[in-house]
Amino acid sequence: MAKSKQTIRIISGTHRSRRLPVLDVAGLRPTGDRLREMLFNWLQMDIAGKNVVDLCAGSGALGFEAASRGAKSVVLVESNNQVAQQLSQIKNDFKFDNVQIFNQSAQSYLQSMSQTIDVVFLDPPFDANLLQELSDLVIQKVSNNGYLYRESAISTKLQNLPNNWQLFRQKTAGQVKIELWLKLNQNHEE
Numbered sequence: 001m002a003k004s005k006q007t008i009r010i011i012s013g014t015h016r017s018r019r020l021p022v023l024d025v026a027g028l029r030p031t032g033d034r035l036r037e038m039l040f041n042w043l044q045m046d047i048a049g050k051n052v053v054d055l056c057a058g059s060g061a062l063g064f065e066a067a068s069r070g071a072k073s074v075v076l077v078e079s080n081n082q083v084a085q086q087l088s089q090i091k092n093d094f095k096f097d098n099v100q101i102f103n104q105s106a107q108s109y110l111q112s113m114s115q116t117i118d119v120v121f122l123d124p125p126f127d128a129n130l131l132q133e134l135s136d137l138v139i140q141k142v143s144n145n146g147y148l149y150r151e152s153a154i155s156t157k158l159q160n161l162p163n164n165w166q167l168f169r170q171k172t173a174g175q176v177k178i179e180l181w182l183k184l185n186q187n188h189e190e
Contacts, residue, residue, distance in 0.1 A: 013068030027125035030059035050118035055106040062121040116143040123151040148181040
């Protein structure tokens with residue numbers, strides 16, 4: 001099994017300052033503290049009591065941060081078996097009762113789910129070229145007034161979302177671009 005060579009910290013909430021081990025696995029690139037803090041400042045009160053899905057969970061930094069900040073439920077979806085095992089270990093060690101881990105591809109998870117989601121974190125490995133495909137699959141699964149967070153390499157060209165989505169916030173830092181999209185009520189569609 002791959003070793004944990006680094007850790008990242010949970011920024012706020014019930015598990016504030018606890019450190020998450022990060023496996024040394026190709027393509028695993030945790031969202032840095034600064035960008036995570038910015039994202040959760042944007043979301044502020046829109047995490048507590050919400051249903052959250054972290055697709056391509058990787059280190060679990062986004063999902064565990066949401067769980068620490070009071071999300072009603074958090075689903076971490078990770079296709080790499082070693083990484084999914086690590087996420088399950090963290091869930092158990094930290095006693096996150098509101099977290100579920102699914103060891104499967106993001107595509108198969110989205111195709112099998114029927115409920116809507118309040119907040120989706122979408123941060124696949126940059127070299128996998130999955131962001132547009134997963135964006136197209138997930139937009140129908142997000143509830144009205146829900147959010148879709150997308151993280152990509154700054155060079156990645158993405159299509160905008162349909163008219164019933166509004167770009168709420170965006171930021172670039174180094175070689176990374178982050179976007180937070182808000183799904184408008186259906187009666188706002190053009």
